[in-house]
Amino acid sequence: MTDTSSSSAPQGKRIMQxxxxxxxxxxxxxxxxxxxxxxxxxxxxxxxxxxxxxxLTFLIPQSDNSDEAMEYIRKRYDLIFxxxxxxCAATEELWSAKRNWKMLDDLFDIEIYSEVFD
Numbered sequence: 001m002t003d004t005s006s007s008s009a010p011q012g013k014r015i016m017q018x019x020x021x022x023x024x025x026x027x028x029x030x031x032x033x034x035x036x037x038x039x040x041x042x043x044x045x046x047x048x049x050x051x052x053x054x055x056l057t058f059l060i061p062q063s064d065n066s067d068e069a070m071e072y073i074r075k076r077y078d079l080i081f082x083x084x085x086x087x088c089a090a091t092e093e094l095w096s097a098k099r100n101w102k103m104l105d106d107l108f109d110i111e112i113y114s115e116v117f118d
Contacts, residue, residue: 016117022063023113024073026056026080032107039094056083059116069112077104084108 028051036046063069073080078099085095096103
């Protein structure tokens with residue numbers, strides 16, 4: 001674990017610690033917003049800006065590089081769909097039955113961060 005100390009903190013006092021995890025942030029793309037609008041039973045005008053204000057964030061096992069992290073995500077892409085679709089449409093009948101990696105890539109941006117602190 002990595003210790004990060006503030007210069008104004010007393011000598012040796014730990015403020016934050018690095019954790020051995022990788023962060024994956026899943027942000028919506030316009031096609032996801034289009035799908036959301038198509039299933040919405042309200043008059044709310046969903047926009048990419050509004051939905052992107054609160055992206056899905058996952059902690060995954062620590063990865064040595066982004067390719068390794070993406071491989072981990074590729075093997076579990078359906079879980080991302082469950083969280084993304086479930087947050088917008090609780091009824092699974094509204095979810096697309098044809099879910100695959102390409103669809104995930106079409107609907108969402110995936111960002112990977114290796115620096116995680118607690």
